[in-house]
Structures are given as structure tokens and as C-alpha cells.
Amino acid sequence: MLRSDPLKITIDGIETEVEKETTILQLAKKLGIEIPTLCHHDAISTYGACRVCTVEVGIPRSGGGKRTRMVTACNYPIRDNGLNINTKSERVLAVRKMILELLLARCPGVKRIQDMAKEYEITESRFPIENPEEECILCGLCTRVCQEIIGKSAISLVGRGFERKVLTPFDEPSEDCIACGACAYVCPTGAIKIVQEDGKLTIKNWKTSRELAKCLECGEYVGSEAVLQYIKERVSLPEDIFKLCEKCRRKKLQKELITTGK
Amino acid sequence: MLRSDPIKVKEILKHYKYEQSSLIHILQDIQVEYRYLPKETMLFVARELKIPLSRIYSVANFYNAFSLKPKGKHLISVCLGTACHVRGGKRIAEEVERTLNVKSGETTPDLEFTLETVNCLGACALGPVVVVDGHYYGQMTSLKMKKLLSSSKGGRGNGKNEKDNKS
């Protein structure tokens, strides 16, 4: 396919040119326009679950004029010349407020959502709180990082509607999970709990524990044994990396450098 | 209790040429075979098709057609769609609940009957409608329902409500 000419569009009153298929979010980032997101991560496929990135677009009609639509910036690819995007219109703010109120009702205790809501002058939701402990917004970032980046697919979104949850198969300890913690790292709400006790790393949500490996030199924990094993299988790295902690590795390297006199 | 037999599952897999994209068909056939998706068959399918177990579990939980618990020999669907509801579908459902001592979605401990309620079977003129093992029964009354239950018990049944179950 021929590379198409850049498209001329307007975003928040700024006229600019943009490569076709760029998402609104990508463009906004480039221009320093801030759009809130929860379920988006640059390294993970988009899913459009949280809706807080909603913006307004005016799409030119063939017969002239524009039709206005509310779209999610993270997964809306720019394809039309003359698109007029507004990330802060009154309508956008109203929609975002509503979404944040709904999210706040689902996860009333989550700091990130509280803060986000506060920015839109919302401190309380008018919707009923079903479960004050709930912390998961079902954005699916954890399931996607596990599948796309780690390559394990240990967890998935299970069930429909208000019964939907992230679970391991049968809600039992997972054989696939290596306790790498990537899920907890990407989770926007801190819903995934990892604890370290008795030489083990346990991801509470997935009911899964993995042994921790110790540094051969100092005895500090290096990380989940299963993770080290997994990395070992995939990339060739010097054996040391898997046996020593970061500090001891550096010390050893220093010593080697000094004794070889380089 | 039915034990899942890997040979049966292998046949099903072969029939679909071990295609990952046929997962739903494969699970459907397993569901028909065992009247539920036994855990070990899901593990087996995951291994054979090289599909993550988490995805199979997710699919199995998504569609109403799949059940993770054994279903009864006879599937009773009582319609509670608008038309059937106003004609007393609710009373029929309660009759079944009382007689079998199960709630909607549950199965009797002897694995004879599974009760479910549905929203409109597209035969509103016949309401209240009940479907047992693929046979439609219209203008149901509590009395008719009672009789139907006692005549069904012990019969063969197929645990599914599909119209292809002609007799």
C-alpha cells in the first residue's frame, strides 16, 4: 500500500498534520495535550474499557457539515481529513464526569480514581456502592500484559456483566503463572496484591505462590525462581545473572575488571 | 456420574481438525456429549490445541450454552418472557421448583432434571410455554406440568432443548 499523505486536522483549536491511523491519544501526547486514561498502556494493545479518555470528534460529512461523535481517544484511529477533535468541550467534561462517578461508585477506595474524580470536582458518586472493597475496574490490562508481553496467559476475564472478574482458570492456583508481577505492575488501581513471605512470592488474587531464589553470595532474594527459569529458557545470558543479586553481580564484575587490570 | 473419556474428546478434536478457531464448536460438542464441560476435558483441549487454559475457561464461562456443572438428563425451560409471564409462567416455574426442589439454573441431585427460565421462546401465542428436551408444550397449567414431570422422569432425554430432537 502506498503511504498516504498526512491528514490535516484540528485538535483543541490547533491545526496540525498527522499520519493516517494515528490514534487521537498518540497525537494528543505528541502535542502535550493531556487526556486521562486508565486502561491504556503504550506497550499493550488497546481495549477501550474504561472510557475516561472520551473526547468529541467532528467528522466532516461528504455533503458538507460535520457530525459529532463521542469516541475513546485511545483506540480511535484518525482517518479523515478535516477532523475536528475537542478534548475539553463541555460535552466531553460532562461525559467524563459521569464515567468517573460510575468508576468511583465501583471502586470508592481507589486513590487513583479518587484523585482523577477530584480533578473533575467529584468527591462523591450519586450511584450506589455495591462493594466498598472493590478495586478492579475490569480494564483487562493485567490479562493483556500476561498474554502479550509475558506470553503466559495465566489469567483472563471471566463471566459477563456484573459477574465479570479477572480469574485464573477455575479460580485455582495457576500452573502457568510464574509470579512475575507484571499484572500488578500495570494495574491502574492497585487491585492485585503480592506478598512475600516464607521465601515465597504469592499473588493473592491468583492464589499462586512461587519460590524465591536467593543470591549465592549474600543470600538476598533475587526474584521468583520460576521467572528466572523462564528468562533462562528464552534468552542466553551469563549464568551469574540467575545466581547473584544485582549488587553482588556488580561487585563481581568490578573485581574482575580490576584483576584483569583493564 | 459421567466420566469424561479422552477418546470421545479426541474424536471431537479430530473432527474439527484440531483447529484452534473451532474452539467453540468443540466445546459445544463436548457439552452435548457430557451435558457439561468436565474440568479434565478443558485441560485436555487446552493442551491438545495449544490454547491457554485461561482462554478456554473464559469462553466456557461466557456462553450460556456451556455449563461447568453437570446438567440433568432432562432440561426444562420455563418461559418467563413478557407474554408467558402475564399468562402465569411464573406459577409454572414455581410449580417445577416446588416439585423438584430446585431453583432456576439448578439440577436435581439425581441428575434427572435441570431447570432454567428463559425470556421468550418465540411462541408467545402458546403461552405459557415450557420446553422439555426440545418439545414445546403450550398453554401450560400447574397440573399439566406435574404430569409432564412424572412422565419425563426415567425417560431417555437428551439434556438439551434443541428442535432437532424430533420424535
Ligand code: SF4
Ligand atoms: S486487576 Fe487491575 S489490571 Fe486487572 S482488570 Fe482489574 S483493574 Fe485492570
Ligand code: FES
Ligand atoms: S484509556 Fe481509552 S478507554 Fe480506557
Ligand code: FES
Ligand atoms: S414470552 Fe414465552 S414464548 Fe414469548
